[in-house]
Amino acid sequence: MREQARFWRHPAVPEVDLLKARYVTHRFTRHVHEGYAIGVILEGVEEFDYRGTLNRAAAGQVVAVNPEHEHTGQAGEPGGWAYRMLYPSIDTLSSLAAELRLPPGTPHFPSQVLTDPDLARLLTSAHAATEHGNDLAASTLIRTAFARLLRRHAIPRPAVELPASGDLAVRRAVEVLHESLIDPPSLDDLARAVQARPFPLLRAFKAATGLPPHAYLTQLRVRHARRLLEAGVRPAQVAAEVGFTDQAHLNRHFKRIVGVPPAAYQRTAGTYKTPEIGSHTL
Incomplete structure (x- = not known):
């Protein structure tokens, strides 16, 4: 099948x-x-x-x-x-x-x-x-x-607050990653930027977000890629603008998170076309 x-x-x-x-x-x-x-x-x-x-x-x-x-x-x-x-x-x-x-x-x-x-x-x-x-x-x-x-x-x-221990460092780390899609820091550099130690930051970050920083960054890149694709930006250009090494890199991570490749997503997201199941084969 x-x-x-x-x-x-x-x-x-x-x-x-x-x-x-x-x-x-x-x-x-x-x-x-x-x-x-x-x-x-x-x-x-x-x-x-x-x-x-x-x-x-x-x-x-x-x-x-x-x-x-x-x-x-x-x-x-x-x-x-x-x-x-x-x-x-x-x-x-x-x-x-x-x-x-x-x-x-x-x-x-x-x-x-x-x-x-x-x-x-x-x-x-x-x-x-x-x-x-x-x-x-x-x-x-x-x-x-x-x-x-x-x-x-x-x-x-109710809205869940981050744990008291390390919450400020995690919040700052999230801000840094949002600002660093193209050129993200290493874990050591990220920890220094938020005045924390690497492994305590890693544990606190995963506890707060559910993902380690590198996976969280990939998630951010894919979310931003979706918005650019919806705006009509070509997938190859999207890959460069969100920090993936090339279009193949974008394709791999995008499909693993969204379920369809970027080009297929762009053809239909944001527009209504009567879809036929099987119209796109992965």
């Missing part, structure tokens, strides 16, 4: 990215999302490590990944898995939770694999509506699906 994927947005739900894919050998490297990752497994089994816990999601189950929580993704059986994924922003679900008059706080999903057939069917229908439905159907079904997800499976979670 070929690996196939399509990434797009619908104009009626601009704060929600959409992915429809089948993966067999593809593996998502450890990464985080700025928003949520909500999906329905259509076939097979997806296996993913979520903050040190191994999860398995089978056909008919729902996956719920919280923002900025590190996780992986790979096949849980030889045939791989197929799924529909929705990536709503934090503001999208927080605003909806407020409209529903749910308890205040950022929505948080304590369980990452949900067995809820009604919700799975509704999420699948909502996702399909962005392919085949009109603006009203797409926006209505997605909001209805997210409302059910929030009411049944979310709890409020």
